[in-house]
Each structure stands twice: as C-alpha cells, then as structure tokens.
Amino acid sequence: MFREWTRPSLQRRLLVSLLLGVGLSLAAFQVIVDRLVDRYIERSFQGPSVDVTQRDRLLREVDFVLLGGVITVLGVCVLATVLSVRRGVKPLEQVARAAQEISVDQPVRALPLGGVPAEIQPLCDRFNQLIERLTEALEHERRFGADLAHELRTPLAEIRALGEAGLARHDVAGLHEFLKQTAAAAVGMQSVIESLLAVARADRAAVQQALEPMSVSAAVRARIARLSVTAPEDCERIIAHVPQGLWIQSDPRLFDAMLLNLLANAIEHGDPRAPIEIDWLQEGTGASGALQVRNRAPQLAREDLPHLTDRFWRGISSRQAETPGLGLGLWVVGSLCRVLELRLALELDEMRHLTVRLAGFRAL
Amino acid sequence: MKLLLVEDSARLSAALTSDFRGEGFAVDHAGDGQVALRQLEAHEYDVMILDLMLPRVSGLEVLRALRASQAPTRVLVLSARDQIEDRVAALNLGADDYLVKPFDLSELKARTLALLRRRYGELSGVLALGDLSLDTNARVVTVRGSPLPLSPKEYALLETLLRQRGKSFTRRALFERLYDGLSDASDRVVEVIVSTLRTKLASAGIHALIETRRGFGYRVP
Numbered sequence: 306m307f308r309e310w311t312r313p314s315l316q317r318r319l320l321v322s323l324l325l326g327v328g329l330s331l332a333a334f335q336v337i338v339d340r341l342v343d344r345y346i347e348r349s350f351q352g353p354s355v356d357v358t359q360r361d362r363l364l365r366e367v368d369f370v371l372l373g374g375v376i377t378v379l380g381v382c383v384l385a386t387v388l389s390v391r392r393g394v395k396p397l398e399q400v401a402r403a404a405q406e407i408s409v410d411q412p413v414r415a416l417p418l419g420g421v422p423a424e425i426q427p428l429c430d431r432f433n434q435l436i437e438r439l440t441e442a443l444e445h446e447r448r449f450g451a452d453l454a455h456e457l458r459t460p461l462a463e464i465r466a467l468g469e470a471g472l473a474r475h476d477v478a479g480l481h482e483f484l485k486q487t488a489a490a491a492v493g494m495q496s497v498i499e500s501l502l503a504v505a506r507a508d509r510a511a512v513q514q515a516l517e518p519m520s521v522s523a524a525v526r527a528r529i530a531r532l533s534v535t536a537p538e539d540c541e542r543i544i545a546h547v548p549q550g551l552w553i554q555s556d557p558r559l560f561d562a563m564l565l566n567l568l569a570n571a572i573e574h575g576d577p578r579a580p581i582e583i584d585w586l587q588e589g590t591g592a593s594g595a596l597q598v599r600n601r602a603p604q605l606a607r608e609d610l611p612h613l614t615d616r617f618w619r620g621i622s623s624r625q626a627e628t629p630g631l632g633l634g635l636w637v638v639g640s641l642c643r644v645l646e647l648r649l650a651l652e653l654d655e656m657r658h659l660t661v662r663l664a665g666f667r668a669l
Numbered sequence: 670m671k672l673l674l675v676e677d678s679a680r681l682s683a684a685l686t687s688d689f690r691g692e693g694f695a696v697d698h699a700g701d702g703q704v705a706l707r708q709l710e711a712h713e714y715d716v717m718i719l720d721l722m723l724p725r726v727s728g729l730e731v732l733r734a735l736r737a738s739q740a741p742t743r744v745l746v747l748s749a750r751d752q753i754e755d756r757v758a759a760l761n762l763g764a765d766d767y768l769v770k771p772f773d774l775s776e777l778k779a780r781t782l783a784l785l786r787r788r789y790g791e792l793s794g795v796l797a798l799g800d801l802s803l804d805t806n807a808r809v810v811t812v813r814g815s816p817l818p819l820s821p822k823e824y825a826l827l828e829t830l831l832r833q834r835g836k837s838f839t840r841r842a843l844f845e846r847l848y849d850g851l852s853d854a855s856d857r858v859v860e861v862i863v864s865t866l867r868t869k870l871a872s873a874g875i876h877a878l879i880e881t882r883r884g885f886g887y888r889v890p
Contacts, residue, residue, distance in 0.1 A: 455722070458749035459678055462770035466684035469774035473691055483687075486680045 323386045324379070331375040342367050396425045400432050453501070456633065460494035463487075492535045496569060500637040503562040507644040512556050518669055519557045521596070522547040525583055528564045539572040545583040552669040553594065559645060563638045567598040567661055570634035575659070576601035588664060595664035602659040610651050614639035635661070670785060670825060671695045671846050673717040675705040675731060676747070677724055685718070688774060689781075690849075692808055693821030693828070697850045702726025709735055712845060714742045716784050718777075721748040721759065729762055736763035743784035747772065782806055789832045796831040798889065801875055803831055812873040822847055823866045826859070830879060830889040839886040863887060 346364055399416055415433040464487055471483035525545050533540035564583075571581045579601035586595040605613075614635045635651075638661070642649040647665040654660075672694045676682045682698050689696045697712065699705035701724040709717075709731075717735070721728035732744060746759045749770040756767045765787070766780050782805055786794060794806040800813045808824060810817045819827065829838065829846050838846075844856035863879060870878055880888050 454751065455749040458751075458770045459681070462749070462772060463678055463680040463684070465771045466681055466688075466774055470684040470688040473688060479687075483684070486683060490680050 319390050320383065320386055323382060327379055327382045331378060335371050335375055338371060339368060342371075393425070396429055400429065403432070403436070456497055457494060460490045460497070463490035464494070489535065496565070497633060500562065500566060500633055503559060504637055504640045507559060507641060509644045509646075512559065512644050513646070516554045516556055516667075518552050519555055519560065521551045521553055521585060521666075522549050524557060524560055525564065528561055528568065532565070532568060536572055539577075539581075542579070543568065543581045543583065547583060547585045551585060551594075554667040554669055556645060559641050563641050563663065564596070564598075566634040566637045571598060571600035571602075571659075573634075574602060574604070576603055586662070586664075587668075592668055593664075594666050594668050595662050596666065597660060597662045599658055599660045601657060602653070603657050605653055605657060605659055607653055610653060613651055614649070638663070670715045670828065671697070671712065672781070673697050673699065673705065673708055673712075673714040673742075675699045675702070675717060675723065675728065676720045677701060677722075678720075685774075685777075688778075691821065692778065693825035695825070695845075695847050695849050700724070702728065702731045705731045706734055708850065709738070709740065709742070712850065713740065715788055715846075716743045716745060716781055718745050718747050718781065719764070721746060721750055721755065729758065732759065732762045732764060741788065743788045745777075745780055745784055747777070779806070791832075796828070798831060798834070798878070799875070801870075801878065803828060812870075812875060815873070817869060817873050819866070819869060822862050823869065826862050826866060830887065834889050837882050837885040837888040843887065 343364060346360060346367070396416065403414070403416060415436055416429050467483050467487040467490065471480055471487070474480045474483060522545075525547050529540055529543055529545065532543075568581065568583075575581065581598065581600040584597040584599070586597055588594055639649050642663055645665075647663050650660075650662040650664065652660040652662070670693070672689055674682055674685055674689070674696055676685070676698070677700050679700070682700070686696045686698055697708055697714070699708050703725040705717075705719070705723070706726060708714075719728050719731060723731070728746065728748070732746075735742060735744065743765045744763065745766040745768060746756075746764045747768050747770060748755065748759075751769045759767055765784055768777060768780060782794065786792075786805065791805075794804060796803040796805065802811045803809075803824075804811070805828060810819055810824065810827065825847050826843060829843065840856050840859045843859045844854075847859070847862070848854060863881075867879055870876070878889060880890055882888060
C-alpha cells in the first residue's frame with residue numbers, strides 16, 4: 306500500500322499540491338481573520354462591566370466557525386480535484402486500454418476525440434496516428450503473406466502436378482522432360498524463398514558494419530556460372546563488361562542476391578533473343594561506381610517504371626494490358642539497395658531497353 | 670469431352686494438358702485471359718479450368734464474359750488464392766467449383782468429371798445401355814461385366830454419343846469434341862475412330878450401336 310503510494314502519479318501529485326496550497330492559504334487566512342476578530346471583540350468588550358467568560362465563549366465560537374469553514378472548503382476542493390483529475394486522465398486510461406488490445410488478429414479502433422482536454426489532445430492525436438500506421442502495416446503484411454502464399458503455391462502446384470502426371474507417363478523421353486520441368490519449378494521456388502530470406506535477414510546496421518572487400522568481376526563470373534546450370538542458353542546472351550581487378554566494399558552475399566534477381570528478371574521477362582548486358586560505370590573521381598544491367602523489355606511502358614519495384618506487381622498498366630510476371634525480383638533488388646545504402650535507378654529508352662542501375666558502391 | 674485450360678504457368682499447363690489428354694479429353698490451352706476469351710468465342714467447351722491471376726485479362730473477367738454469353742460451359746477455378754473472399758467472388762460470378770493450388774491431380778480430375786456429369790444432368794458416373802456400361806469416373810467400358818479395351822479417342826467418342834443419346838453429331842462436331850484446337854488432323858479421322866470403335870463393339874457382341882444418319886452424322890439411338 307505504502308509502495309503504491311510512493312509511485313509517481315499525476316493524480317496524487319496534483320492532489321498533494323492542491324492540499325498544500327489550499328491548506329496553507331486557508332491556514333494563513335484563518336490566522337489573519339482570527340486576529341482581526343479577536344481584536345474587534347476585545348475592543349467591543351473593553352470596560353468594567355464586561356463579562357470575560359462571555360467574551361471568551363464568543364471567541365471560541367468564532368474560532369470553531371472559521372475552522373469548520375476551512376475544513377469544508379478543503380473537503381470540497383479535494384473532491385473537486387479528484388473528480389476533475391479523474392475526468393482529465395480518462396483518455397489516458399483509454400489509451401492504455403487500446404494499447405493493451407492491440408494484437409495482430411484484432412483491428413484497433415481510433416480513440417474518440419470528443420471532450421478530450423486540450424492538454425491531452427496531442428497525445429491522443431499521436432496515438433491515433435500510430436494506430437493508423439500500425440493498421441496499415443498489419444494490412445500490408447497480411448497482403449504480403451497472401452501474395453507470398455500465392456507466389457509459393459504456384460511452383461508447388463507445378464512440382465506436384467508434374468510429378469503426378471509424370472507417373473502416368475511410360476515413355477522415357479516424356480518422363481525426362483517432366484523431370485526437367487520439375488527441377489526447373491523447384492529452382493524457381495528456391496529463388497523466391499532465397500530472395501525473401503535475403504531481404505528478411507538483411508539488417509542495415511549489421512550489414513553496414515560487416516562490409517568487406519570483394520572483386521566485382523569475380524562475383525559476376527561466379528553468378529553467371531551458377532545461373533548457367535539451370536539456364537545455359539540464356540546465359541550465353543549475357544555480356545559482362547566489368548574491369549578485371551576492380552574491388553569494392555560491399556556484402557558479397559547481398560551483391561549476389563541482387564545480381565541474381567536482376568539477371569533472372571531480364572531472362573524471364575525480357576526479349577529472349579536480345580543480349581543482357583552487365584556494365585560497371587565509374588562515378589565522379591572513381592571513388593564510387595555503379596553496376597548496371599540492361600536488356601530489351603518490349604512489353605514494358607514508361608508508366609510501368611514506378612511500379613517495377615513494387616512487391617508482386619503483375620504489370621497492370623494504364624495501357625489496359627498486362628505484362629506477364631514481374632513479381633518479386635526488382636522488389637528484392639530495391640530492398641537490398643536500401644540496406645546497402647545504394648541508389649536504384651530504372652530507365653526505359655525509346656527502343657524499349659530497360660536499364661537498372663545500382664549506384665553508390667564504394668570502390669577500393 | 671472438350672476442356673479449356675486457362676493457366677499462365679507453362680509447366681503446370683504442360684502437366685495438366687498431358688494428363689487430361691491421356692484420359693481422352695480434348696484440351697485447349699490459353700496462357701492469358703485474352704486468348705481464353707477468343708477460344709471461348711470460337712468453341713464450345715464442356716469444362717473450363719480457370720486460373721484467376723492471369724496476364725492481360727483477369728480470370729474473373731473471363732468468367733464474367735462467359736456467363737454473359739450464356740454458354741453452358743462448367744467452370745472450375747484453380748487458383749493459389751485461398752482467401753474466402755476470393756472463393757466467394759468467383760462462385761458469385763458463376764464459377765461451379767473452386768480448387769486451391771497446390772492440389773491433388775486425382776481430386777482435380779474427380780471434380781472435373783463431377784462438373785461434366787452436372788453439365789449433362791447425370792446423377793451417377795455410369796452410362797449404361799443394354800449390356801454396355803461406361804464408367805465415366807474410372808474411364809472404363811465394360812460389356813456384360815468384361816472390360817472392353819478402347820483407345821482414349823474411342824472412349825471419348827463413345828462417351829460423347831452415350832451422354833447425349835438420340836442427338837446426332839456431325840463429323841465436324843465430333844472432331845471438335847475429340848481434338849484440341851491446335852490439332853492438325855483432318856476431321857475424317859472421326860470416320861476411322863467410329864469404324865474401329867464399331868469393330869471393337871461388334872467383337873464384344875454389341876452390334877449397330879452407333880447409327881450413321883446420312884446428312885446428319887452419328888448417333889446412339
């Protein structure tokens with residue numbers, strides 16, 4: 306009980322201050338009035354015929370009346386303070402209740418702002434803004450979850466259907482083709498999972514502290530070699546112009562994830578006969594540089610560019626037409642660029658060549 | 670039985686097309702909503718298996734257009750979207766069934782066959798005529814209890830004629846039901862299939878089941 310009372314409380318502090326203030330004021334007031342009354346009575350009762358007992362009784366009565374008045378005023382003040390403070394802090398209780406009710410499954414309602422004291426209004430406003438942002442974020446994550454499920458379900462359905470349909474095949478050539486397609490679907494699924502894991506694990510502060518020297522040409526060569534296992538014909542279209550001996554300060558794992566997504570995006574959605582070019586551009590004095598991937602994207606339009614880094618954007622543009630795919634790849638690249646503090650730029654020229662540029666790599 | 674598969678995943682389409690063709694279905698494939706609408710205008714399908722997230726025109730738009738055209742095609746929506754509102758939206762727009770990816774191929778086939786039965790107002794999956802019995806679920810034909818081995822096309826032709834007994838089908842109409850739109854075969858192949866089917870039926874003791882009506886085509890009376 307005592308510990309409870311010693312805890313800081315706005316209500317108790319206000320009450321104690323009020324009691325002290327009003328109490329001291331009334332005590333001073335009572336002393337002054339008491340003195341004045343005493344003097345007046347003494348003056349009124351001066352003379353030989355004065356009954357001292359009667360005078361003293363009158364003095365005591367005046368004292369009692371004054372003391373009673375002080376206590377009554379004090380009591381009324383205390384009651385008024387308690388009620389007004391309680392009413393004043395009610396919105397805070399609502400904030401506490403609302404904060405307690407926040408959960409992933411339950412939508413949170415905004416606080417009603419009618420009748421809220423001016424002092425607490427900014428707090429309630431901020432709380433409502435926070436609730437709004439939180440609700441948006443939860444909705445965003447829910448949508449992401451549903452989209453992700455869709456993105457994973459399709460390759461899973463492919464693998465399952467190819468397996469089951471393959472079991473009914475008796476020709477070796479057909480069976481081989483089914484197995485090849487199953488493996489390709491599994492690679493597609495792996496790519497989705499790895500991309501998402503790369504983004505989920507990438508913490509900006511940790512990544513920035515763990516940057517290490519890496520050779521760009523070696524990283525590009527290694528990526529193309531790994532990609533050629535699943536897409537050998539497409540890898541023949543890749544032309545890399547990266548200077549030998551160029552070293553940068555970066556995260557090799559995230560660099561590879563970005564390059565994989567850029568190349569996979571170009572292979573999957575670009576012109577299948579056109580080359581895919583990888584270039585290194587020097588910036589300014591050469592202290593920094595940009596990695597650029599360029600390919601022909603005949604199905605893209607300029608108005609699509611702002612959406613290319615959106616998650617699961619399926620290509621619905623103002624042309625009332627849809628380009629197939631374009632789901633996660635460039636969103637992953639955009640997310641990793643933010644983690645690595647790089648600048649991502651997308652351009653589409655008249656000939657429908659899409660250029661994706663990652664600028665701001667620190668050269669060594 | 671003619672089936673339209675509307676699916677933008679090439680791998681999934683390849684697997685499903687191969688499997689349904691193996692069962693004797695004539696399968697057309699559309700990789701986007703626009704192609705699907707063109708296919709629906711050009712042909713009459715018994716069943717359409719429809720993905721929702723499609724390039725160019727969404728699956729729901731395709732469904733809306735189909736229902737507006739009053740075509741009797743039964744629609745099975747095959748989608749990775751598993752939310753209640755997606756199912757409700759598709760069913761409210763006129764879908765007959767909804768299956769979420771990934772799925773079991775045998776379940777997809779069973780549901781497709783169930784839609785076919787509903788399309789022709791059948792209660793069971795067995796079409797019987799005298800000693801002949803055709804089980805549309807097991808895809809087998811028996812004569813007095815003994816199985817009659819038929820090729821997928823012969824089976825499909827017999828099923829088509831038995832499903833709509835009394836109705837005459839021209840050679841072209843039967844060809845449309847047995848072959849997909851990309852087939853480069855001539856519709857005269859129907860005559861060959863009818864001939865081999867008649868021979869097999871006759872060898873099992875079923876004579877004159879399929880009538881030829883000059884100028885009208887073939888029918889099972």
